[in-house]
Amino acid sequence: MYELTDVTKKYDQGKHSVTALNKVTLSIPDGQMVAIQGPTGGGKSTLLQMLGALDRPTDGTVQLGTSDLSKLGQGPLGEIRAREIGFVFQGFNLIPTLTAQENVETALAPLGVPSAERTARAAAALESVGLGERGSHLPAELSGGQQQRVAIARALVKEPAVLLADEPTGNLDEQTRDEIMDLLEGLWRDRGLTLIVVTHDSAVAKRAQRRLLIKQGVVKEIS
Amino acid sequence: MFVTYLRRELAGRRKQTAIVAIGMALAIALVIIVNAVSSGVQLAQSTVLASVYGVGTDITVSETPTAPTEGEAGAGGPQNFDFGADDGATTDGTTTVSQSRLSVDRGTTAFDATALDTVSGIDNVSAAAATLSLSNTTFDGALPDFSETGGMPTGGDAAAGGTPPSGGPDGAGGSSFSVDSFSVLGLDPADEAVGPLSTVSLTDGRSLESSDAGSNVAVLDASYATTAELVVGDTVAIAGTDFTVVGLVTASSADAATASNVYIPLDVAQSLSGLTDQVTDIYVQATSSTDIEQIQADVETALPDATVQTQSDLASSVSGSLSSASDLVKNLGLWLSLIVLAAAFLIAILFTISGVTRRTREFGTLKAIGWSNGRIVRQVAGESLVQGLIGGVVGIAVGLAGILVINLVAPTLTAGAATTDTAGPMGMPGGGGGFGQAAVEAATSDIVLQVPVTLSVILIAVGLSVLGGLLAGAIGGWRASRLSPSEALRSIA
Incomplete structure (x- = not known):
């Protein structure tokens, strides 16, 4: 469960300071599917970074379970990311020189999973996203939708508690978008994940249990 | 994962790997050849000196x-x-x-x-x-x-x-x-x-x-x-x-x-x-x-009261083209080796830094999924090290080939060593004199330059390639470790 209390994030830009998040207080229960919408520059990605332990707030606290992410150092934050949080990016962010199978395995490397188990779990993850036969393919040999499936498999192979998706369908056509969202929604239901999706796409947002609008660093619930 | 990733990276970025390895190889080959030629020249000098002053003689003692x-x-x-x-x-x-x-x-x-x-x-x-x-x-x-x-x-x-x-x-x-x-x-x-x-x-x-x-x-x-x-x-x-x-x-x-x-x-x-x-x-x-x-x-x-002279004192008495070769190796060869080596190290470092910059999203993503700084630094350093070693192996091969060519060509050097000569009426050379004796004649002889391959030369080459790789890797890795995952991901958004 996430508990954000008065979270403020400011970025220094020369002499000026830009407030990306302004006293955001938010609670996200475990297992909820949340969509975050808002205009470009509104603070969506910054909020996702706070939730994903990629950055720390300037003020306020970000609580994930028993961990206060705002107070942890880079090492512990990295461990939390490795164990509890899965990421899916708009641009897929696969390692271009590694095969699909190896890309999925990269998520298990920091956990110290033995090689044989790593291989088996990565293969199973690819199977679960419908790419069981494509493990030996390089990202460049896969379509955009397939690459995003690989990215989803990479995010889920470590069985995280939270899956954060930053515009997961932003680079995909409508049909592929629906396929990916079907997949994410299915995995969310099956695994009891907390799924937080940042999106511009209302069709995607409407699939969520809860919708948040973030504008000028302020979060509002969309009823 | 380390080995797989390393292998894939080097294979997937062949151009960069080849450029770094070639630069390193040239430097290593040059170092090997210069080092070996230097040894060959020293051997030739020793041959000249041994023939003049005796095999195994390290020091002579005489009186002025x-x-x-x-x-x-x-x-x-x-x-x-x-x-x-x-x-x-x-x-x-x-x-x-x-x-x-x-x-x-x-x-x-x-x-x-x-x-x-x-x-x-x-x-x-x-x-x-x-x-x-x-x-x-x-x-x-x-x-x-x-x-x-x-x-x-x-x-x-x-x-x-x-x-x-x-x-x-x-x-x-x-x-x-x-x-x-x-x-x-x-x-x-x-x-x-x-x-x-x-x-x-x-x-x-x-x-x-x-x-x-x-x-x-x-x-x-x-x-x-x-x-x-x-x-x-x-x-x-x-x-x-x-x-x-x-x-x-x-x-x-x-x-x-x-x-x-x-x-x-x-x-x-x-x-x-x-x-x-x-x-x-x-x-x-x-x-x-x-x-x-x-x-x-x-x-x-x-x-x-004694005049004590060593083989190294004598080396200065060797003259002729052997002496010129010695000077050439000591001066031009040494500096050329150092310059090429420095250039190779610089190329390796710049390419590694460039590679890290190009892979900002890659490293940002890896950090996002939980890779530690240490793991990323090891990965970058490992890649550089292997590039250096590939360069080292190629450099050793090229260097050995160069030595082989020199030995096949077998250039003849003229050497002279100052000796005392008390030639009698029959024109026979006279004995006498240790290293400290007054030189009255520079006897010349032709020495075929034979360049030896020694284990130390190979070890130096391997050491340099490892050093170059580690240096580039350390700098590249340090740069990669400084990447904040959020900034790395934001920079490519």
Whole structure:
């Protein structure tokens, strides 16, 4: 469960300071599917970074379970990311020189999973996203939708508690978008994940249990 | 994962890998070749020096010549032949006189043989041998019997009524004189490891043996024996004493400072020359090359009047194209190697940094999924290290090929080493003199440059490639570790 209390994030830009998040207080229960919408520059990605332990707030606290992410150092934050949080990016962010199978395995490397188990779990993850036969393919040999499936498999192979998706369908056509969202929604239901999706796409947002609008660093619930 | 990722990266970014590896390979190859050629030149220098001063001799000890005092035997001064009125034998109005002297070469000074014990007692001296370098000069003369002519010929004019000169070798009052000289080296037959005997090879008969001490036996230089028409079993007169020729030897180089026309036991040489317990040179072999400087210093302390010289002192006496090659290797080769090496390291570092910059999203993503800084640094460093090693392996191969080409071409270098030479009337080189003797002649010889491949050269190459890889990897890894995952991901959003 996430508990954000008065979270403020400011970025220094020369002499000026830009407030990306302004006293955001938010609670996200475990297992909820949340969509975050808002205009470009509104603070969506910054909020996702706070939730994903990629950055720390300037003020306020970000609580994930028993961990206060705002107070942890880079090492512990990295461990939390490795164990509890899965990421899916708009641009897929696969390692271009590694095969699909190896890309999925990269998520298990920091956990110290033995090689044989790593291989088996990565293969199973690819199977679960419908790419069981494509493990030996390089990202460049896969379509955009397939690459995003690989990215989803990479995010889920470590069985995280939270899956954060930053515009997961932003680079995909409508049909592929629906396929990916079907997949994410299915995995969310099956695994009891907390799924937080940042999106511009209302069709995607409407699939969520809860919708948040973030504008000028302020979060509002969309009823 | 580390190995898989590393392998994929290097294979997937072949161009960068190839450029870094080629740069490193060129540098490593150049270092190998320069290093090996340097060793080859040093070997050539050693060959020249060994042929001149003796195999295994690390240090020579001699004494700086001083002006001889009257009647001093061991000072190597001018030689006099004094004949009394009753000397010589007279036959048919001709008086023949002959006198033979065995004395120290001019320019050489004899000193107390106890110096050998002093030197032998110095730490890390593995062997030492002393020699007495002498010159045997024989004066032969035939002149008219002055008692028959009633005194010295006056050069009177026969036409003016004087008695025409008679007697002498031409029967007309004339005279004939000859001076024969050859070098004699007195040495301890037991010392074969270092000193003169190490520079000669036996061609006939036998060499001097320990049991020859005190005996009138001699070993001749084969060339001298030929010109003097002597063979094993003949006798040769030294200072008026007959010596039995027991063997013939050939010096490794006619220019060798230790080469001599005749070799005799040291004690006999000392006795005949009147230089009892005196020597002119001590040849020293060190236990290890690293001990040479310490031994030199110790000898100089123990024997303050001695001139102590090492092989490295001698290297400066080598001249000719070998010397030019040495200078070229030391100067141009060394600097060229360093510059290319620095350039290769710089290329590796710049490419690694460039690679890290290009892979910002990649590293940001890996950090986002939980990769630690250490893991990323290891990955980057590992990739650079392998690139360096690939360069090292290729560089070693290219370097070895270069060495092979040099050895196949086998360039001939001319080398000269300053030596003392007391050539006698027969044109034979004389012995005498250690490293400290005054150089009076630069003998030249051709040396075929052979470039050796040593384990140390290979290890240096591997070490440099590892160093280059690690250096590039460390800098690249440090840069990668400084990437914040959020900024890395934001920068590509």
